[in-house]
Amino acid sequence: MSFLQPLMLFALPAIALPILIHLLNRRRHLPVRWGPMMFLIDAKKMARGMARLKQWLILALRTLAIAGLIFAASRPLSSGWLGVAAGGPPDTILVLLDRSVSMEDQDLQSGRSKRATALEKIAELIEAWGEGPRIVLIESTRQEPIAIESAESLLDLPQTEGTSTAADIAALLESADDYIKINETGRTDVWLCSDLRRSDWDPQGGRWPALRERFLQRESVRFYLLCYPDLPSDNVTITVPRVERRQVGSRAEIVLDLQLKRAEASRPLELPIEIVLNGARSVLPVELIDTELLLQGHTIPIDPEVEEGHGRVEIPRDGNPLDNVIYFAFADRPERRAVVVSEDPVSARALRIAAGSSLDPAIATSAIELSLQQTNQIEWDATALILWQAPLPDGIVAQQLEDFVARGRALIVFPSQTPNDRELFGLRWSTWREDPGVAMKISTWRWDTDLLANAASGRSLPIGELETYRFCSLQGPGRDLARFDSGDALLRRATRDGGGGVYFCSTLPRASHSSLARDGIALYVMVQRALESGAASLARARQLTTGEQSMDGWEVVASSDSSTLPSERDAQAGVYHLNRDWIAVNRPPSEDQAEIVSDDALARLFEGLRMERVDDEVGSSAGLANEVWQIFLIVMGLCLLGEAWLSMPERKVARGGASA
Amino acid sequence: MADQLQRDFLDPKVLSRLAGLSLHARQPMLGSVSGKHRSPIRGSSLEFAQYRKYVPGDDTRRLDWRAYGRSDRFYIKEFEADTNLRLCLLVDVSGSMGAGEGGRTKLETARRLAATLAYLAVGQGDAVGLTGAGEGRRLDIAPKRSVAHLRTVLDEIGRLKATGGTCLSEALHEAAERIRQRALIVILSDLFLPPEQLRGCFQHLRFRKHDVAVLHLLEQRELDLDFDRPVRFIDLEGGPAVLADPEMISRQYRQAVQAYLAELAVVTREAAIDYHRVEIHEDPGDVLARFLLSRTPKKARR
Numbered sequence: 001m002s003f004l005q006p007l008m009l010f011a012l013p014a015i016a017l018p019i020l021i022h023l024l025n026r027r028r029h030l031p032v033r034w035g036p037m038m039f040l041i042d043a044k045k046m047a048r049g050m051a052r053l054k055q056w057l058i059l060a061l062r063t064l065a066i067a068g069l070i071f072a073a074s075r076p077l078s079s080g081w082l083g084v085a086a087g088g089p090p091d092t093i094l095v096l097l098d099r100s101v102s103m104e105d106q107d108l109q110s111g112r113s114k115r116a117t118a119l120e121k122i123a124e125l126i127e128a129w130g131e132g133p134r135i136v137l138i139e140s141t142r143q144e145p146i147a148i149e150s151a152e153s154l155l156d157l158p159q160t161e162g163t164s165t166a167a168d169i170a171a172l173l174e175s176a177d178d179y180i181k182i183n184e185t186g187r188t189d190v191w192l193c194s195d196l197r198r199s200d201w202d203p204q205g206g207r208w209p210a211l212r213e214r215f216l217q218r219e220s221v222r223f224y225l226l227c228y229p230d231l232p233s234d235n236v237t238i239t240v241p242r243v244e245r246r247q248v249g250s251r252a253e254i255v256l257d258l259q260l261k262r263a264e265a266s267r268p269l270e271l272p273i274e275i276v277l278n279g280a281r282s283v284l285p286v287e288l289i290d291t292e293l294l295l296q297g298h299t300i301p302i303d304p305e306v307e308e309g310h311g312r313v314e315i316p317r318d319g320n321p322l323d324n325v326i327y328f329a330f331a332d333r334p335e336r337r338a339v340v341v342s343e344d345p346v347s348a349r350a351l352r353i354a355a356g357s358s359l360d361p362a363i364a365t366s367a368i369e370l371s372l373q374q375t376n377q378i379e380w381d382a383t384a385l386i387l388w389q390a391p392l393p394d395g396i397v398a399q400q401l402e403d404f405v406a407r408g409r410a411l412i413v414f415p416s417q418t419p420n421d422r423e424l425f426g427l428r429w430s431t432w433r434e435d436p437g438v439a440m441k442i443s444t445w446r447w448d449t450d451l452l453a454n455a456a457s458g459r460s461l462p463i464g465e466l467e468t469y470r471f472c473s474l475q476g477p478g479r480d481l482a483r484f485d486s487g488d489a490l491l492r493r494a495t496r497d498g499g500g501g502v503y504f505c506s507t508l509p510r511a512s513h514s515s516l517a518r519d520g521i522a523l524y525v526m527v528q529r530a531l532e533s534g535a536a537s538l539a540r541a542r543q544l545t546t547g548e549q550s551m552d553g554w555e556v557v558a559s560s561d562s563s564t565l566p567s568e569r570d571a572q573a574g575v576y577h578l579n580r581d582w583i584a585v586n587r588p589p590s591e592d593q594a595e596i597v598s599d600d601a602l603a604r605l606f607e608g609l610r611m612e613r614v615d616d617e618v619g620s621s622a623g624l625a626n627e628v629w630q631i632f633l634i635v636m637g638l639c640l641l642g643e644a645w646l647s648m649p650e651r652k653v654a655r656g657g658a659s660a
Numbered sequence: 661m662a663d664q665l666q667r668d669f670l671d672p673k674v675l676s677r678l679a680g681l682s683l684h685a686r687q688p689m690l691g692s693v694s695g696k697h698r699s700p701i702r703g704s705s706l707e708f709a710q711y712r713k714y715v716p717g718d719d720t721r722r723l724d725w726r727a728y729g730r731s732d733r734f735y736i737k738e739f740e741a742d743t744n745l746r747l748c749l750l751v752d753v754s755g756s757m758g759a760g761e762g763g764r765t766k767l768e769t770a771r772r773l774a775a776t777l778a779y780l781a782v783g784q785g786d787a788v789g790l791t792g793a794g795e796g797r798r799l800d801i802a803p804k805r806s807v808a809h810l811r812t813v814l815d816e817i818g819r820l821k822a823t824g825g826t827c828l829s830e831a832l833h834e835a836a837e838r839i840r841q842r843a844l845i846v847i848l849s850d851l852f853l854p855p856e857q858l859r860g861c862f863q864h865l866r867f868r869k870h871d872v873a874v875l876h877l878l879e880q881r882e883l884d885l886d887f888d889r890p891v892r893f894i895d896l897e898g899g900p901a902v903l904a905d906p907e908m909i910s911r912q913y914r915q916a917v918q919a920y921l922a923e924l925a926v927v928t929r930e931a932a933i934d935y936h937r938v939e940i941h942e943d944p945g946d947v948l949a950r951f952l953l954s955r956t957p958k959k960a961r962r
Contacts, residue, residue: 025889025890026890026903026905028889028890029889029890029891029892029903030887030889030890030891030892031891031892031894032887032891032892032893032894033758033759033894033896034759034882034893034894034895034896034902035755035756035757035758035759035766035850035852035879035882035896035897036756036850036852036882036917037852037893037895037897037899037902038852038854038916038920039882039885039913039916039917039920040885040893040902040904040909040913041902042912042913042916043885043904043909043910043912043913043915043916044902044904044909044912046909046912046915046916047908047909047911047912051908051909051912054908055905055908647907
């Protein structure tokens, strides 16, 4: 509890007044000459227990009444669970706002989201503090401090509106720490409003320990975690994992994979999925029985002359309106072009076959072989994948490869027969290793993601059956996608921020080195997936998540919030168009994962810091810090009533006649 | 009598109001002269007492010949003997009798009642004695029926002072031993003693065949403890003062008083004591009228 007029608390010693008056009153006694002392002595003996208790009660109630008056005059703020804060308002209030999609979970009765509820309460709290503290907002999309003039403006700012983004809570706190450090904010209250989604908090992330250490050095910072951990019941999310325009003969169609998810399978749910394609509306009724439903290959015929367009898939509005709609864009697909740069014809041939053959006849695929000297013939802009089996380059070729990957294309590097000392994307080849007569097996591989992930049917790739006789050991950081028993990597993905994937495969697809070519499935899938990911960046129509690319200069074709300011456009889902390119931007898939950070994990993140957790409910109207002087006045009134009742003289016994 | 009428505790109005009432004993008295009260000895009054069988030696003049004529048996006809009464006034002069407000103390009320009773008794030919039961000084005036003696008694009543601790029980036992013949003993006291202690005193008096009446003098505030601020109670009998808040203990005080009065009622009933509670601010005329009327035999009242 805090006070708006803390100086009034200096009057608290006045609660001793009733005790002083009581003691003085005892001295101001009336002398009476008395005969029946025997009754007095008996009465005092009898009254020793209850009467003394009554006296103490009366004194306590009088003391409480005065305390209530003083507290009421101090204008206390109810902060409920927040404990007792010393002193008055802080110098600075930092409001860290999670604007992720999950914060748009709504209370269906009031229609208010978690974000709106949190904002209203914070605004109310700030208003109660008056004009004392400096208010700064840091929201999750930009993580930049914004000075706030008044509590009302907090509710009206475009920077506090809902978005289709994910949040990075650690980054929010880092930004808060930077602000505190630069501005020397004095006593600072940090109000962090979040729904504790694990995907936003990433409690296992490496930034947290350092962040905690930094805040441990700031003694004047107090954290208030205003959290909304309740998951909405019966909320269904929709995603579209795949959108393709397919032309087979004279027919053209749009192929969609639709995925519905919900947290609990409470009862079967019939849902009409509304698909709007270039303005034409169609409805697909489905029944969601379990927690998840995947509709693969739903086709919508289109005019063969329509080569591009956009649309959206929508389900009826529920607990979170932002996860009920998905935008998509489509266009005819460019040829998937792969280039094999190799010094070894055998390997080159195997790689060219793997890259140049597509199972889907509707997808045009081609692959060419080039030698190391022919790299100037590579059409960098039209190529989706480069398979590099040659010494690691340097100079201009290395730079071209960097640019190539930065544009989202894919690169798989195979070792040269004569590895050099050069480094590419932080990795370099070391020496060839072999164990004569022994075929090395893959012990572990990432079956859940990336190139070696299980098939859509759930079946795993036959990676465990691969035999490797020679491999070139790899040095440098990265994520191993497949590993031998010895711990050496067969396939490692280079660590990079953004852009396409860069993979290093430590053996060659030739009989003397491995069974990659002989048991071609693994190689084929691996290369085709890399080609697909690289081709995605070549496509004229792309499906991105919010924040993945700046939409500056792009024309808004459709948007989840048509009133959004241009500055906020990157945070909104929608369809954007520029020249011949289309981009559909949707929320990150991580926002559909309804997992909450556990209490223990949260406690560990803030261990040693002054943190008060406030669990609130979406739509709740209970204030965080209301002025509660009325309660103290009521308490005072009740105390006075109780005191009057206890002090009331007992009813006199009716006086009888003098004679017996 | 002119001197006596000048005493302020002897109110002529009260006397004139009570002139028509007599002081009666509830049981036969043994007096020295003829009077208005029954005697345990058969006498020659006009009031028939009983028949009894003739035994040799009886005075044949008292044979009831009519009864003999009807039953052919000899019966002696006996008559009540009328005698006078010894009225012993026992006034408690302990310190607690000095309590009172508005110029009226318990002792003052006791004076008025005792003096009026003495006047009435002497007026109807009874003897009056006085005992002052107080600590240290003990006053004993043997009952006599002369007017001069009445003056002495009244003088002593006027000189009574409430001081010291109570020694009522000792005074009662002593009176029981000292007064050999049957007497009407009127006790004027606040009886601030444990009832169990009084039980022995009353039974002792009854054992001596005395007719015992108690005028229990109390003040209303002593029953209610009606004060609105803390009070320092100064013990009139010299004990330590007690500081108390009456608001805190008034309920328990009243409980203690009620328990005491209930126990006292049992004690007086068992000992056949003529008990009267008197509020000291009551009109003495009313109190005595009630007292005298309650003692008047039913036949006489008619």
